[in-house]
Amino acid sequence: MAEYHTSRTSRRTVLLAAALTASCGAPTDRPASAAPPPGCVLTAEAGEGPYYLDLDKVRSDITEGQKGVPFRLDLTLVRVSNGCRPLADAAIDVWHADAAGDYSTGGATFLRGTQVTDAAGRCAFHTIVPGWYAGLAPHIHFKVRPDSGKGTTSQFFFPEPLLRQVYARHPYARRPAPAHPNERDGRYRETGATMTLAPVAEAAGYRAAFTVGIA
Template sequence: MTDKGTTPTSRRALLLTAGSAGIAALTAACARPATPGRAAPAPSGATPGCVLAVTSGAGPNYSGRGRTRSDVTEGREGVPLRLELTVVRVKDGCRPLAGAAVDIWQADASGVYSEGKQTWLRGVQITDAAGRCAFETIVPGWYAGLAPHIHFKVRPDERSETTSQFFLPDAFLKDVYGRQPYARRKAPRDPNGNDDRYRAAGGKMTLTPAQDGTGYRAAFTVGLA
C-alpha cells in the first residue's frame, strides 16, 4: 500500500533557540526504558533544540492507535534504528510535555505496511516527566517513489493531535539500501528526490542517525504549537 493520497496539511516549519541550559540538558541526558509504555531515550547524536513540526496527513496506512510498547519490530528484518523523541510545547518556551501519547507506524524493509490484525512496526509510547520516549524499530524501506519515512502522531490530550513524519538523509539511505535485506530490491537512485512532502519539510523533519553497534540511533525534539 502507498501514501499517494498524503499531502502536507501545513508547510510551516520554524527552528527556535532552546532558550536555556535546561532544554539542552533535557535533550542530552536520558536513560534506557525502565517499564513498558514509559520509555526514556539514551544520549545520541545531534538533536534540534526545538522544532515546530511540519505537519502532514496520516496517509492510507494508519490503522488506529497501536499497542503500547517500545520495541515494534516483531522480528521484521532490517537495520536496527532506535528512535529517541522529546516532545515539547513551543509556545510555552519549549516546555516538555509529560503524558503525551506518541504513535509511530512505518513500512518494513520491503516497503510493506502491516495490515488487518498485523501489528509489526506500529506502536505507542507515553512520554515521561521530561517529555521523552523511545522506540526500537528498523530503517524503513522505500516504495512508490516516495521518500522513505516514519509516520508519527502525538496526542498531548484526548482533544488534540499532531501528525507528521520523519525522513532520513539520502547518503544514509543509499548506504543502508546496499545491505540485506534491502538489497533484494534495486533502490532508487535518489531516494528523497521525487517527494514534495520531503521538499516542503525543508530538512526540518529529517533525522540524523548515529552509529550504534550494528544499527543506528536518532534523537529528535518535536515541538507542538
Template sequence: MRPLSTLDRRTLLKALSLAPIAATVPALLQARVAQSGLISTDVCLLQAEVTEGPFYIEPPLLRADITEGKSGLPMQLRLQVVTADCTPIAGARVDVWHCDALGVYSGVKNLGGGADTEGQTFLRGTQLTDFAGVVQFETIFPGWYPGRTTHLHYKVFLDVKTVLTSQIFFDETLNDEIYAEHPAYARPTARSVKNVDDGIAADAGQGAYARVRMTEPDGAMEAALVVGVTPEGESSGVLDWLWKKA
C-alpha cells in the same frame, strides 16, 4: 535493543562515515543542545503538519519494541516533544508507524503485489513521553516503496486531541548506503523517488530530518528528532482509547 550483528555494525559505520550530517552541526549549536537537555539539533522547531499518509490504524499497542521479528538494520528511534520555547511536554502520546525493509505496512488488506497484512501489527506502536518529553522505540531502519522517499510516520496527542501529524526523513547518503549494504533491503528494482523528488519531504522541511548517530557503548543506531508542537493546535482526528484504558 537486540545485539547488532557484524553486518549491522559494518553497514552503519559505512553509512555514517559518508553521511554529512554530523559535520554540518556548528559547535555552538551542539553546546546549546546539550545544555538544554535536547536530543537533537533541530532545536525546538515547530514541526510542519503533513499528510497522514498510508495506513494509520489504531490498535492499542502501548509498547517500545515494535519490530516483531522484522529483518533490517536495528534502530532506536527517539522523539522529544517540546513547545516552541523548548519546554518538554510530559505525558504526550506519540504513535509511530512505518513500512518494513521491503516497503510493506502491517494491518492492510489487499496490498499491491498480492500482499495481505490485515491483522498484523509489526512496526507500529505508542509511547507516552517521560518527564523530559522523550519516547523511544526499538525498530528497524525503514525501507521504501514506489512513489515515496524513505520516511517514518508519527502523530502527537495531548489529552485526547491530535496536535500534530507528520513524517520523519533521513539524509539521502545514509539511505543509499544502508540499502546498498544491508541484504534485508535488497530489491529487484532501484528507488525512483529520493528526498529531493518527494513533495511531502519538501513540505516537512529540513527540521523533519532525524539526527542519526551510533550510540556508545553498544554501537547501535539511534535516530533522534525534537518535535516542536503548539499545544493549543489541532490536527485531524481524535482518538481516546489510551486515556479510557488508563
C-alpha cells in the same frame, strides 16, 4: 486493539497503565541528546496517510521480528506555546513500512507502536530503517496525542547517503533501490530540510534524536 467507544479520559488511563509495564527504557538507558530547536519552532505537519491504525499498542520495541538495519528513535516532546517546556503523559504513535516497503495491515501490527512521554517529555522507539516504496521518500510517520490542546501528525525522513548504504545491505538489497530515494518526493522537497533526522552509527545500526514541538 483499542476499544473505540472508550472515553478520552479512560483511554489515557489505560495508556498510562500500559506504559508502566512497557516503558521506553530502563532508567539508565537515557535517550541521546535532543535539545529544543533554535527559536523553539513548531514541527512541520503532514497528513497521516492511508496506513494509520488506532491501536494504542504501547511498546518501545515495535519490530515484531522484522528483518532490517536496527534503528533507535529518541523523541523529546515540547509545548512551543509554553516556552518549549517538556510535555509529559502524551501518547506518540509511530508507524512505517518494512524493508520491502510494505505496511502491516489486515490484523498485523509489525512496525507500529505507541509510547507515553515521561516527566521530561521523552520516549524511545526501537525499530528498523524503513524500506522505500512507490514514489515517496522513505519515512517514519508519527502522531502526537496530548491530553489537551492540539497535537500533530508528521513524518521523519533520512539522509540519502545513509539510505544508499542501508539499501545495499540485506534484506533491502533484494530490490534495486532508486538512485535518489528522497528527491523524487514533493513532500520531502517541502519539509525535508526540517524533518530529516541526523542518525549516528550505533552497534549494527543507527540512532537519532529529535525534538517535536507542538502548539
